[in-house]
Amino acid sequence: MFYLNELEEDALKEFFNMGLGMAAASLSQMVNNEVLLSLPQLRVVPYEEASLMLAPNRDEKLVAIRQIFKGELSGTALLIFPGAESLELVRTLLNEQMPLEVLMELEQETLLDVGNVVLNAFLESFTQMMSCQFEFEAAEYVKGSSRFLLAISSHLAAQQRALSANRSEEDERAFVLMMDFKTNGDGGAQHTLNGFVVLLFTRPSMEILKKELKVILGSFHPSEQVLS
């Protein structure tokens, strides 16, 4: 079973935070407003638990931007917004009073842009810390329950095969990261919105990830290689 110790989890979070800094800077430029992104929490949990973290109410429809990546690390990355947070984010980012219909029309493309920037930043942080090469495919907008979004069966056939080769979903582990978006509105009012980033790796990718983390941590702290 896949497991990260405290130090490995911390290291991964720090790498993601570095990547997020770049994402926040690009988002700020896009919307001409200061955007701060932070990751209060990272958990590595079974799919079932992950879907409950995303939405305690199973039937709730969530909006997600999904991006598939392939190469030495392969899997699926999702940026997920619970409830009405996605519309709220679009409203905050565009920082304008708009009728709801217009906002809803802009929702999909704005979220795709945001998703692209944020997910690419996450994936880039892997290429920066490790010697892993991979490519991302175009991001897509998906709507559905948390279970649907994580379900391997909701992926395209090729990705289904990669993610589920010879195993059942019960054994799977998802990386769930809570993410806060903070922006400054007019008059200095701060908005905070919550989203999630979920990373689903193929089994070989998980092993590569773990191995690379050990190497990196070992280079700072020789005794860590002996532990775990």
Next chain:
Amino acid sequence: MDQKTVLVVDDSSLARMMVRKIFSTRFPDWRLLEAKNGEEALAMDGSGLQIAMVDFNMPGMNGIELAEKLMIQHPDMAVYLVTANIQERMQQKADSMGIGFIKKPVTEEKISDILRDDS
């Protein structure tokens, strides 16, 4: 007489390890103090501190809030905000306070630059 001392404040143990390694291998004459958050940093006995390197994104008070307090406690200390997230507004605020910037990831060159500025 006091040994040159640098304070590193970061909630990530990896980030602290990276800085510790750079100092221990390249600048061993410096003493390193470490804190995980603002509260811990402020509670430290900071006598002899020349430089503080403060992470921006931390639980509790953020790096700028901590920098403000540290600069009152240690008016002669140089404070650097360490962040991957350098945005114009934050940069302006830091500039106006006399805080320097180090872009994450921290490297040997970046530390060497600030030590040179400080001497």
